[in-house]
Amino acid sequence: MGGLPKGKMSEGKQHGEEDEEEVGFEELGIDARLIRALKKKSINKPSPIQREGIPLILEGKDVVARAKTGSGKTYAYLLPMLQKLFSEIGLKKSAPSAFILVPTRELCQQVYSVALSLLEFCRVQLKVAQVTTDMPMPDMSAALAGPPDLLVSTPACISTCISKGVLAKAAIQESLSMLVLDEADLLLDYGYKEDLEGLKNHISRRCQCLLMSATLSPDVEILKKLVLHNPVTLTLSEADGSNNELIPKSVQQFLISCSSRDKLLYALALLRLEVVQKKVLIFVNTIDMGYRMKLFLEQFGIKSAILNAELPHNSRDHILHEFNIGLFDYLVATDDSHLKEEQANREKLKSRSSKKKFRQRLDSEFGVVRGIDFKNVFTVLNFDMPQSPAGYIHRIGRTGRARTTGASISLVSPEETEVLEGIKQLLGEDDNQDSESCIAPFPLLTKNAVEALRYRAEDVAKGVTKVAIRESRARDLRDELTNSEKLKAHFEDNPKDLDLLKHDKFLSKKPPPAHLSEVPVYLRDAATEEASKNVKLSRAAMGIDNLNKQRGFRRGFSRFGSSGKGKTKTTTPRAAKREGRRANKKFDIAFHMFALHIFYLLFSQAKPILLC
Numbered sequence: 345m346g347g348l349p350k351g352k353m354s355e356g357k358q359h360g361e362e363d364e365e366e367v368g369f370e371e372l373g374i375d376a377r378l379i380r381a382l383k384k385k386s387i388n389k390p391s392p393i394q395r396e397g398i399p400l401i402l403e404g405k406d407v408v409a410r411a412k413t414g415s416g417k418t419y420a421y422l423l424p425m426l427q428k429l430f431s432e433i434g435l436k437k438s439a440p441s442a443f444i445l446v447p448t449r450e451l452c453q454q455v456y457s458v459a460l461s462l463l464e465f466c467r468v469q470l471k472v473a474q475v476t477t478d479m480p481m482p483d484m485s486a487a488l489a490g491p492p493d494l495l496v497s498t499p500a501c502i503s504t505c506i507s508k509g510v511l512a513k514a515a516i517q518e519s520l521s522m523l524v525l526d527e528a529d530l531l532l533d534y535g536y537k538e539d540l541e542g543l544k545n546h547i548s549r550r551c552q553c554l555l556m557s558a559t560l561s562p563d564v565e566i567l568k569k570l571v572l573h574n575p576v577t578l579t580l581s582e583a584d585g586s587n588n589e590l591i592p593k594s595v596q597q598f599l600i601s602c603s604s605r606d607k608l609l610y611a612l613a614l615l616r617l618e619v620v621q622k623k624v625l626i627f628v629n630t631i632d633m634g635y636r637m638k639l640f641l642e643q644f645g646i647k648s649a650i651l652n653a654e655l656p657h658n659s660r661d662h663i664l665h666e667f668n669i670g671l672f673d674y675l676v677a678t679d680d681s682h683l684k685e686e687q688a689n690r691e692k693l694k695s696r697s698s699k700k701k702f703r704q705r706l707d708s709e710f711g712v713v714r715g716i717d718f719k720n721v722f723t724v725l726n727f728d729m730p731q732s733p734a735g736y737i738h739r740i741g742r743t744g745r746a747r748t749t750g751a752s753i754s755l756v757s758p759e760e761t762e763v764l765e766g767i768k769q770l771l772g773e774d775d776n777q778d779s780e781s782c783i784a785p786f787p788l789l790t791k792n793a794v795e796a797l798r799y800r801a802e803d804v805a806k807g808v809t810k811v812a813i814r815e816s817r818a819r820d821l822r823d824e825l826t827n828s829e830k831l832k833a834h835f836e837d838n839p840k841d842l843d844l845l846k847h848d849k850f851l852s853k854k855p856p857p858a859h860l861s862e863v864p865v866y867l868r869d870a871a872t873e874e875a876s877k878n879v880k881l882s883r884a885a886m887g888i889d890n891l892n893k894q895r896g897f898r899r900g901f902s903r904f905g906s907s908g909k910g911k912t913k914t915t916t917p918r919a920a921k922r923e924g925r926r927a928n929k930k931f932d933i934a935f936h937m938f939a940l941h942i943f944y945l946l947f948s949q950a951k952p953i954l955l956c
């Protein structure tokens with residue numbers, strides 16, 4: 345890590361990343377309490393974006409920071425922000441001193457948890473709150489009473505708070521001294537332009553504004569003009585000056601060209617023959633495809649969990665948590681960019697059947713790809729290609745975080761060649777036929793190995809019908825709710841029993857046939873077997889399994905359980921406990937409302953909605 349300025353870019357500074365420089369957080373002027381907290385989290389040296397960004401932020405400059413995914417942008421703004429808030433403790437104010445605005449609820453929860461976990465070790469009485477649009481108004485008011493020093497939210501939620509009078513415009517103007525727009529390149533995508541324009545009118549000229557982003561898109565330019573004053577633009581790039589600076593160098597990118605029909609076969613071959621390193625995050629473009637994949641894989645004894653916008657928020661948090669602590673290895677995630685399409689389809693369906701009073705809504709603030717800090721993902725598998733090159737960057741960014749190694753494998757059908765070309769262009773690949781591609785053909789799977797599985801794969805795929813998918817999707821929702829309710833209280837007392845609520849359980853009615861769980865000797869291919877052995881050896885050498893288990897069970901369920909969303913939290917343990925109880929109460933109400941919602945979905949005429 346480390347880096348000296350490489351020269352001025354047109355709009356700001358560009359910095360190399362690879363040249364090591366012995367600068368610590370002390371030299372950056374970070375408060376000793378925060379450094380102690382970082383040490384407890386085994387963070388000892390600043391990452392390049394932190395090294396370059398923190399001094400500028402502490403100086404009070406407006407900053408636009410662009411650094412690749414997983415490069416530590418959160419601490420880059422959070423550390424100087426908290427430090428500034430330390431110096432304001434005790435000052436009277438009528439609104440929060442700082443806002444962090446993010447595009448999704450998942451990110452809200454993540455940033456909020458990171459802030460709390462730092463403060464826990466600092467022993468200061470700083471109040472942090474998060475509010476999201478799904479919260480009932482009294483809860484929002486309670487969270488904002490005080491007011492908190494730092495508020496984490498989405499732009500839409502801030503607009504709601506202002507319009508409902510929970511946050512007073514004049515108070516914001518008077519108190520807000522720092523505003524961060526995190527994942528700035530996504531904020532406009534999520535339709536927050538109007539909300540941000542509205543908020544801008546209440547931000548005083550002396551408020552310091554920061555934009556954090558993994559790409560410098562036209563949207564970032566729009567936001568920059570909207571809220572920043574003479575900002576410094578920081579762009580972190582590779583020291584070798586390569587254009588392929590959007591993906592960490594430690595991530596190897598591969599592709600497999602195949603027909604759409606063969607994608608399940610290839611996915612099976614990759615996982616069953618164990619030629620990919622775990623944990624694996626599998627991206628699909630629709631919720632139904634997610635269930636198809638899970639049902640298909642489980643027939644071969646491969647357990648996976650599902651993550652999509654339809655699941656209750658609490659379950660999603662839980663799934664992420666379980667995956668992060670290593671309770672299962674395969675997570676099938678439906679990418680958020682496609683959810684908007686799915687939502688639009690549903691809207692169409694709704695308007696066609698106006699008699700249906702029930703309206704199933706996907707969570708418009710859900711975001712599984714952007715910014716979510718999945719822990720220890722080694723392989724990202726693009727089962728479906730993302731719709732845009734930027735989507736690819738953000739998907740791949742879920743591995744190779746904080747300079748760990750990783751790999752991505754994209755299954756590319758002929759219909760997806762155009763998006764692949766766009767991705768290659770974005771990564772800076774030129775048209776020269778002789779130059780090496782940054783996305784190489786996947787070398788560890790022979791044709792023979794794949795073909796040997798074809799008959800079984802096609803046979804099983806035929807059995808995963810639309811009806812089976814629809815039923816599983818509905819059953820999964822129902823089970824998520826029922827299990828959460830039954831086990832929630834139990835986990836609070838017995839955090840180690842977390843396995844009981846494992847999200848990778850089988851969905852099929854019948855148990856998977858035993859003979860499909862193994863690949864018989866006559867179907868095995870020697871070259872692929874060898875590759876698989878090597879993958880396992882390197883996994884053992886890295887000690888990934890042990891690491892996951894240790895980390896997971898050390899953290900246990902308590903972090904999940906105590907991080908109930910949407911509440912004000914102080915940093916004292918007693919306050920945390922109290923907040924935990926409040927969160928459970930809120931969960932109960934939300935749970936029952938959602939249960940009614942699902943009950944209606946299952947037993948009313950609304951079935952076609954699930955089919956879309």
Ligand SMILES: Nc1ncnc2c1ncn2[C@@H]1O[C@H](COP(=O)(O)OP(=O)(O)OP(=O)(O)O)[C@@H](O)[C@H]1O
Binds near residue numbers: 394411413415416558
């Ligand atoms: N200085 C550091 N040393 C070691 N690990 C770090 C450091 N800073 C951050 N990390 C870890 O790196 C991971 C990625 O950090 P973070 O989520 O802030 O990345 P990001 O740049 O915001 O990524 P994205 O663009 O995907 O949102 C986190 O798990 C974080 O704890």
